[in-house]
Amino acid sequence: MPVLRPPKPFDFDLTTERFRAFGPDLANLWEDGAIHRVVGAREVRMEPAGKGVRVEPLDDETRPVVGKLLGFEFDLAGFYEWAQGDSVLKELTTRLAGFRPPLAPDPFETLVTSITAQQVSLFAAFAIRNRLIERFGRRVGRGWSFPTAKRLRRARHDDLLALGFSNRKAEYVLGLAREPLDFAALASLPDAEVKAQLVSLRGIGEWTAEWFLARHLARPRAWPIGDVALDKAVRAFYPKTHDVRAIGERFDPFQNLTAHYLLTGARLAP
DNA sequence: ACCCAGGCATTGG
């Protein structure tokens, strides 16, 4: 049986919690004890198997996507060692041991997903995003592929309104679908330049750009300023915080992992 | 009915 050995530490339930926390996530579907995700034209199934993850099918196409989805590339060991110097993170890294923030494998999907999540609750965002997937994505086995830019180029503004998009967000998504973007080139740039290029696009502000750095590019120092959930979490764990932007310096160079641990730690409050 | 929720562009000072 094809079983992948994740880097240690690794906890499947904590790592995949996000795919269940806000209702179903059709693009990363939790069903029957496994995550189902479409890679290329195939459905991939991931489920816990002892200390590893059973992945079917497992090959050169699916392996890197699974690695992204289950956060394999994060330096958890380094983070945990560093976290010993901060009482809050020391507790969180113990309580959430093995939590690897899931990365979003596809850049276009990452941006569209963030746009759906702007300003509204993640329950609302996931509901709208799922309707987008059902309308413009493709069913493969139990899972769904997220709509491609090419496919969304044929979507009408009114179609998106019918799915619950605001006029603005419909414009953003259709505009992005038409924008010629070189994501490979983008990925080779330093954080600040990635942000500058993304923010120049209509509908993408600092918050969306930071989450792209954090969730798609896995940049260690990404720190999603302006995120209301992160604001609440930071203030809950560090009550004396004046400025969430400034406190990011304190977590350098582990801002990304810190943000994820604070958010998940707040969500799974003991 | 109302408020808040993992923002953003636009407008007006």
Added chain:
DNA sequence: CCAATGCATGGG
């Protein structure tokens, strides 16, 4: 430069 405004949905 900063403040005010509208936006659509889901959950409480």
